[in-house]
Amino acid sequence: MAxxxxxxxxAVLIAVLRLGEGAYGRAVLKEVQSRLDREVVPGAVxxxxxxxERKQLVSSRTGTGTPIRDGRARRFYTVEAAGVTALNxxxxxxxNIWRGISRPLKAKA
Amino acid sequence: xxxxxxxxxxPAPPATPPGWATRLLAFVTPPELEDCVAGDLLEQYxxxxxxxxxxxxxxxxxxxxxxxxxxxxxxVFLAAALILHMxxxxxxxxxxxxxxxxxxxxxxxGMIGIAVATGLRAGWRSGRISTGVAAAGAVSLFGWSGAWxxxxxxxxxxxxxxxxxxxxxxxxxPFMTLPLVLALGAIGAAVGKIGxxxx
Numbered sequence: 001m002a003x004x005x006x007x008x009x010x011a012v013l014i015a016v017l018r019l020g021e022g023a024y025g026r027a028v029l030k031e032v033q034s035r036l037d038r039e040v041v042p043g044a045v046x047x048x049x050x051x052x053e054r055k056q057l058v059s060s061r062t063g064t065g066t067p068i069r070d071g072r073a074r075r076f077y078t079v080e081a082a083g084v085t086a087l088n089x090x091x092x093x094x095x096n097i098w099r100g101i102s103r104p105l106k107a108k109a
Numbered sequence: 110x111x112x113x114x115x116x117x118x119x120p121a122p123p124a125t126p127p128g129w130a131t132r133l134l135a136f137v138t139p140p141e142l143e144d145c146v147a148g149d150l151l152e153q154y155x156x157x158x159x160x161x162x163x164x165x166x167x168x169x170x171x172x173x174x175x176x177x178x179x180x181x182x183x184x185v186f187l188a189a190a191l192i193l194h195m196x197x198x199x200x201x202x203x204x205x206x207x208x209x210x211x212x213x214x215x216x217x218x219g220m221i222g223i224a225v226a227t228g229l230r231a232g233w234r235s236g237r238i239s240t241g242v243a244a245a246g247a248v249s250l251f252g253w254s255g256a257w258x259x260x261x262x263x264x265x266x267x268x269x270x271x272x273x274x275x276x277x278x279x280x281x282x283p284f285m286t287l288p289l290v291l292a293l294g295a296i297g298a299a300v301g302k303i304g305x306x307x308x
Binding site for chain 2: 024025026029041042043046047050054062065066068069070072073074075
């Protein structure tokens with residue numbers, strides 16, 4: 001099994017999968033924030049997307065700018081086949097870790 | 110009834126984040142990501158932050174995002190340089206010795222290592238040698254500010270404290286060593302830029 005993805009990397013990759021054609025930085029940020037139910041720093045999402053692209057788990061293309069962005073282009077991301085494999089591996093790893101443990105866990109009194 | 114003067118008023122221009130923060134952010138962002146990172150932040154700034162926090166609050170938010178980007182690039186080295194200089198200044202003033210060589214070696218080679226490592230990381234992250242050079246210089250001066258702070262505190266707390274190196278050394282050495290620091294930062298940044306994986 002290749003490198004198992006970290007929890008945040010999984011959240012970002014799944015957000016890109018869910019958003020499909022509309023997966024650009026800010027949309028991914030909103031999706032991750034809503035799924036994790038906490039404030040996420042925009043820089044963390046950009047850094048993670050950049051790292052995932054260097055690992056060739058996602059690819060990107062540059063879109064067009066909009067007035068609210070002063071014409072600055074959006075970068076749209078797509079999950080590559082290696083990204084899907086990495087997500088499946090990560091899920092299998094978590095399932096292995098939790099196998100045999102009944103949930104929810106109870107603390108010893 | 111609407112005031113005719115209001116109807117004729119042109120729409121207010123959209124809020125704009127502080128220029129220094131925008132430039133700082135661009136300086137630490139890889140060129141290929143500059144447009145999308147700045148665009149995403151500007152979109153969030155105008156779309157959600159300004160309506161919820163007002164322009165001043167939104168400007169603070171934007172500045173914080175730029176500072177976080179700087180911290181991710183050089184934060185660990187800023188902290189290391191600060192601690193190293195504060196340690197050296199404090200023991201020089203409080204623990205007198207006949208032989209300052211060991212302390213000098215630790216500070217000198219520590220700062221050489223920090224300058225090269227800062228340049229390396231900044232060059233690797235940003236893909237720019239200029240960012241590595243500037244980061245190394247900023248880290249060095251920030252480190253020296255720790256020595257100034259310790260010297261000032263000791264001057265207040267211990268009035269008869271000795272300054273073995275002299276106050277002049279403390280004030281001039283940071284600027285005398287700056288060219289060397291910038292050169293070391295440039296070397297580190299060049300290595301970082303070359304070793305940067307292609308997108």
